[in-house]
Amino acid sequence: MKSLKYFHINNVKFNYVLEFQSNHKNDYWKHNAPLIEYCETIGINIPHYCYHKNLSISGNCRMCLVELKNSPKPIVSCAMSAKSCLNNSEIFTNSPLVKKARENVLEFLLLNHPLDCPICDQGGECDLQDQSLFFGVTKKRFYNFKRVVTDKNIGPIVKTVMTRCIHCTRCVRFASEITGTEDLGMFGRGLDSEIGTYVTKTFQSELSGNIIDLCPVGALTSKPYPFVSRSWELKSVSSIDFSDGFATNIQVYLKNNQITKITPEYDSSANATSWISDKTRFAFNGMFSPERVLKGFIITGDNKVAMSNTWKILLDEIILTLYFQDHLNKHFFETKSLHVIFDSNVSLEVLNLLMMFSKKYSFVKLRKSENNLYNNDLEASFLTGNHNNLTNQ
Structure with a gap:
């Protein structure tokens, strides 16, 4: 990681320079973009769990803490605008204070997180797994029993293992802001906090499969795709969704030349959104269904x-x-x-x-x-x- 130093609105004193257009259409200062997003545009990646560019700001994971000069304590980079932070001030993204803060945050997240990596479908593409390797510590100070959370049946598409949940609330905000269903929510306080449905019901939405991609850990995984393959066994092919009229860019993952899963292509600038429908995500399962007519x-x-x-x-x-x-x-x-x-x-x-x-x-x-x-x-x-x-x- 690199330190972000000596940034000013009118005078950039750093190796990374963001070019502004004269019409200000791409001016991050004018649009009050979050500091974490601005750092990403200039090549500085700040670890995070709850932040997503297409969802509202939550700021509850505290993994994106950075050090602001003359501030009594670290600030949350996803909840602070770049314009307010970099106006005649200095930001440090890799100082000893920031490193210690990330270690403490990861230690709290791993208190009740089970060691399910060998049997978790998210293994190999888990944000918690990767960031624990880069920013965590090897020692532990908690030897009591970990808490256990009851799994929820939220439908035939999403498999829940809620003991792995780190309460980033991405799925809750997606259900509320994108699908408009208000089916998911956070219950309880402190140690009794958990995410589930308000009543015993399923997550009824044609976009429900997107919370599988949103979940940074293995709490929400694909129910039709359990224990099929690991991420490093798959080869991806860029393609276009044929089931809608928007020509959504998708990533098709293959194992032994057989389609195993489909996800949206997030890096494509042609996509207006990062969501795909459940039909797009799981329609290929019909190819391998035993109910198909195999003979004339x-x-x-x-x-x-x-x-x-x-x-x-x-x-x-x-x-x-x-x-x-x-x-x-x-x-x-x-x-x-x-x-x-x-x-x-x-x-x-x-x-x-x-x-x-x-x-x-x-x-x-x-x-x-x-x-x-x-x-x-x-x-x-x-x-x-x-x-x-x-x-x-």
């Missing part, structure tokens, strides 16, 4: 349904039927129709082939399926424009 069906003349052994047998049957119509009995289908049912998520290439197919044969009728469960082109849709990356990996 042939209806015989006596209305009996027979399952074909392979797709080749079914396709050969269709080819023979079309050949019979074209060359032997062109009037056979005048009173009959061949219905081709397709899903709404098929790729443009498949839709184009279906259109050519229906134009060539007048008896072919295209119908859109109301059930999105059986989708053979879902993986191809996610990897549009990235098939070379997938092949190379």
Whole structure:
């Protein structure tokens, strides 16, 4: 970490200089940006848990403390504007006082935090794990029993292990400010504090899966994704969400060329927000569902349904039927129709082939399926424009 020294509004005396435009549209002073955000723009990273740029300021984790000259005690960088702090003053982000404050904060956070790293799905991408390594200490002074918090059932998407919760309230602010559901809240005081639903109910929102990404620890993880893989086993591919009209940028994580999870791409400047819907996040699970139709069906003349052994047998049957119509009995289908049912998520290439197919044969009728469960082109849709990356990996 580097120290941030001798910053003034009109005179910048430091190696890092933020260029201001004359129209002040990118002027952080004018917009009263938090000090932690301004430090990030000039390459100085301040550790934090509760702060998120798309949520309101909470300032309860106290991990982002910095030292302000002539201040009796450290200040919270996420709750203080850069304009007020850097006006004829000095800020230190790596002084002995700041280091000691971070060590004390981490010691309090780890008092009741269980040692679940080997069995936690957040292992390898946990903020508490990383910051304990860089800013924490190896000794401990607490040898009593750790407290235990009852897990909550907040729905089929989010798995809760509330003993790991550090009360950053990101999920609470997300539910209140982004989804507007007010389903989550903080209860109790002191040692009895815990996060849960106000009544015994689920977190009902189409964006509920985003609290999995917001949680800095393993308190909120993906319920359909337990113990599947570690973060270092996955390869990521940038893609675009096909399920909405906003072309949201997403990250598709692969293991053995199989999609394991999907998250929003936070670093993309094209995204207006950092949220994706639950449909975007978990729709790929239908690809591997045992309820999918893996083999074709042939209806015989006596209305009996027979399952074909392979797709080749079914396709050969269709080819023979079309050949019979074209060359032997062109009037056979005048009173009959061949219905081709397709899903709404098929790729443009498949839709184009279906259109050519229906134009060539007048008896072919295209119908859109109301059930999105059986989708053979879902993986191809996610990897549009990235098939070379997938092949190379």
